[in-house]
Amino acid sequence: MSDSLTIAMPKGRIFEEALDLLRKAGYQLPEEFDDSRKLIIEVPEENLRFILAKPMDVPTYVEHGVADVGVAGKDVMIEEERDVYEVLDLKISECYMAVAGLPGYQKQEINPKVASKYPNLAAHYFKKQGEQVEIIKLNGSIELAPLIGLADRIVDIVSSGQTLRDNGLVELETIEPITSRFIVNPVSYRMKAEQIDRMVERLFDVVEGDNG
Numbered sequence: 039m040s041d042s043l044t045i046a047m048p049k050g051r052i053f054e055e056a057l058d059l060l061r062k063a064g065y066q067l068p069e070e071f072d073d074s075r076k077l078i079i080e081v082p083e084e085n086l087r088f089i090l091a092k093p094m095d096v097p098t099y100v101e102h103g104v105a106d107v108g109v110a111g112k113d114v115m116i117e118e119e120r121d122v123y124e125v126l127d128l129k130i131s132e133c134y135m136a137v138a139g140l141p142g143y144q145k146q147e148i149n150p151k152v153a154s155k156y157p158n159l160a161a162h163y164f165k166k167q168g169e170q171v172e173i174i175k176l177n178g179s180i181e182l183a184p185l186i187g188l189a190d191r192i193v194d195i196v197s198s199g200q201t202l203r204d205n206g207l208v209e210l211e212t213i214e215p216i217t218s219r220f221i222v223n224p225v226s227y228r229m230k231a232e233q234i235d236r237m238v239e240r241l242f243d244v245v246e247g248d249n250g
């Protein structure tokens with residue numbers, strides 16, 4: 039029998055969609071997933087072990103090889119720059135990264151401040167634009183920053199646009215589209231190639247086919 043595969047799943051909003059994708063790909067996953075607070079779930083029938091991590095931490099588990107594969111948002115991949123292979127766009131949890139601010143925002147020449155949960159991504163973006171900014175790292179409720187005067191702009195995820203609208207903010211620039219990705223530890227990819235390829239193929243068929 040082959041070794042079991044450990045898969046790091048992001049808790050939170052991606053989780054349900056990723057689980058749904060795996061089930062559509064033919065993996066029989068117990069109901070335990072839907073109503074448990076367990077962080078490690080073994081599925082011996084499928085030779086799988088799931089670990090449930092914070093979304094931002096998934097690439098860390100995969101890079102260190104304690105998980106062979108995982109599911110992570112492109113936003114997290116850009117921010118974390120971990121040494122993992124990104125092998126498949128799962129096309130779930132679609133949203134995009136944008137710069138936003140108060141309506142009528144005028145570029146500030148002196149010490150412009152940008153608040154974000156993604157300081158590396160934001161720093162790269164503004165460097166590429168040739169603009170020098172101070173990045174202020176926040177952990178959530180990013181839209182508060184311009185309202186309260188902590189920063190004049192934010193870099194954050196936009197999906198429906200409701201959070202911006204409800205807080206009287208406007209999108210100033212679109213940075214890039216975001217979806218979730220299937221990621222693989224490079225050593226696992228060599229050692230467990232057959233199992234991982236099989237999983238990628240099955241997911242690919244759901245993502246690209248019409249059996250989704």
Ligand SMILES: Nc1ncnc2c1ncn2[C@@H]1O[C@H](COP(=O)(O)OP(=O)(O)OP(=O)(O)O)[C@@H](O)[C@H]1O
Pocket residue numbers: 049050051052092093094110111112113114131132133178195196197198216217218
């Ligand atoms: N509004 C959104 N719509 C769709 N996908 C989103 C949205 N916000 C975030 N995402 C995707 O989901 C991932 C984060 O999910 P979630 O919001 O559950 O976790 P989090 O906010 O990072 O975690 P926590 O709130 O526990 O710190 C992101 O990495 C991104 O890829």
Ligand SMILES: O=P(O)(O)OC[C@H]1O[C@H](OP(=O)(O)OP(=O)(O)O)[C@H](O)[C@@H]1O
Pocket residue numbers: 177178179180181194195196197198199200201202
């Ligand atoms: O365009 P919308 O559909 O409104 O979605 C965008 C919002 O969703 C995310 O926040 P989240 O709900 O994760 O809250 P947090 O940033 O406070 O963690 C993101 O940071 C935006 O605030």
